[in-house]
Amino acid sequence: MRVGELTTFGVGGECRLVVRVTTPEELVAAVIKCEQDKIPYRLIAGGSNVVWQDAPFAGAVIKYAVAGELNKNLTITGSTIFCEAGVILADLINLAIKHNLAGLESLSGIPGTVGGAIVGNAGAYGQGISDKLIAIVMWDGKRVRVINKSAGQFKYRDSIFKHKDYLVLAATFKLERGEKKVLSKKAREIIKLREKKYPPQLKCPGSFFKNILAQDVSKAVLKKIDPTKITHGKIPAGYLLEVVGARGLKSGGVKVADYHGNLIINTGKGKYQEVKQLAQKLKGLVISKFGLRLEEEIRYLP
Ligand SMILES: Cc1cc2nc3c(=O)[nH]c(=O)nc-3n(C[C@H](O)[C@H](O)[C@H](O)COP(=O)(O)OP(=O)(O)OC[C@H]3O[C@@H](n4cnc5c(N)ncnc54)[C@H](O)[C@@H]3O)c2cc1C
The missing domain is CATH 3.30.43.10 (Uridine Diphospho-n-acetylenolpyruvylglucosamine Reductase, domain 2)
Structure with a gap:
């Protein structure tokens, strides 16, 4: 296949x-x-x-990856949800909202599974999957272990699972009381907003590069950056890429979206090497202009 x-x-x-x-x-x-x-x-x-x-x-x-089934791979006790890693993230979010539980709704529209989200510490609109996480069940190569959130070493789009050959098997989230109506309205609005950047059927792996934490950047470099573009303490990779003229750049069957600098699209028959070439070019442009090194958010496999 x-x-x-x-x-x-x-x-x-x-x-x-x-x-x-x-x-x-x-x-x-x-x-x-x-x-x-x-x-x-x-x-x-x-x-x-x-x-x-x-x-x-x-x-x-x-x-x-499996569609969620309540009482089988997703269980809810009060404001605590236990969820197997293969559950589709949207199913977890929907369940939380249905039970008037807040804390995950800003992640609405992020594709993939709960396990994948934990590995990359997925997030959006200031909320991250690890915010409400309290424990993770994992396989360390020899045995099943339950670790607490701090052992997961969560940082911006990063966790211990990106660096070790562990399997995320399940996770427990502790959510807050919210109001179903309010939470589902917010989720719907976010999904609508996201559809502008990611129309259905678009072939992409989400944002290609990570944003850059402003706290890691020298004052001299910060001077080159429009301060109004810094959001949640991060310099958007898309902004840096747009300044260097990334929009619309192509490499064979892959191209940067015409409307967003940090979105690489497969136009049909995109090849791995073409993606790598384009990514190298984009990184080079940003280094030359800002002296900043972009790091991939996506993972090259195998
Ligand atoms: C249209 C679109 C929009 C997106 N928007 C966002 C966004 O707003 N914010 C954001 O953070 N991300 C976003 N992404 C990226 C992506 O959806 C997230 O990173 C998602 O959490 C990945 O989950 P997945 O199940 O698809 O993981 P995969 O892509 O299948 O896997 C990612 C990595 O995790 C590993 N992995 C997966 N499951 C496990 C497990 N159970 N145990 C151990 N390792 C595992 C895989 O081996 C792989 O290395 C977007 C992607 C798309 C296509």
């Missing part, structure tokens, strides 16, 4: 096999089996934050 078909970007060549799993137990069993049989493997969940290589992968892609 072509792995690109398992991703929202649509880039990526063939793999030896795809193993579809729907529970944490099946996920761990699939990983153990691959290790025993010495088959290389990679995990893809919603596939909404990855750029997969074109060269054939002589291994297994383990696909873990």
Whole structure:
């Protein structure tokens, strides 16, 4: 199967096999089996934050993403929700809203699974998945462990899971009381707003580069930046890219959106190398102009 078909970007060549799993137990069993049989493997969940290589992968892609089913992979007790990692993030958010629970609604419209969101500490509109997280059930390669939020080392679009070969199996969130009507209105508004940047059917992996934390930037560099563009303490990568003229730049089948500097789109037959070339070019332009190093938010796999 072509792995690109398992991703929202649509880039990526063939793999030896795809193993579809729907529970944490099946996920761990699939990983153990691959290790025993010495088959290389990679995990893809919603596939909404990855750029997969074109060269054939002589291994297994383990696909873990399931629509939520209350009482099976999502349970709710008071204001606490326990959720398996393969649950679609939107299902978790909808459940929270339905139960008058606030704290996740700003993440409305982010595709993918709860596990994928935890790995990349996904967020939007000032809210992050780790804000309301209290514990994570994970597989450390040898055993299942429950760790607290601080052990997850969450930072802006970062967590320990980006740096270690751990599996996120499930998570517990502690939410606040809210009002269903208000929360669902906010969620609907956010989804509507997001559709301008991400119209349905757009082939992309979300924002390509991370924004840059203003606190990490020298005063001399900050002087070159329009202060009105800094939001939630971050310099948007899209702003930097637009200043250097990134909009509309192309590399074969991939291009920067005409309306947003930090959005790389697959126009149909985009290739992995074309994506890498374009990303290199964009990074070079931003370094030359601002002396700032952009870092990919997406993950190149395998
Ligand atoms: C249209 C669009 C809009 C987006 N908007 C936003 C946004 O506003 N904010 C934002 O933060 N992101 C955004 N993204 C990026 C993406 O949706 C998020 O990063 C999402 O949380 C990724 O989840 P996923 O399940 O798709 O992960 P995948 O892309 O499948 O995987 C990402 C990485 O996590 C690993 N992984 C996945 N699940 C697990 C697990 N259970 N255990 C261990 N490792 C795992 C994978 O191996 C891979 O390395 C957007 C993407 C798109 C396409």
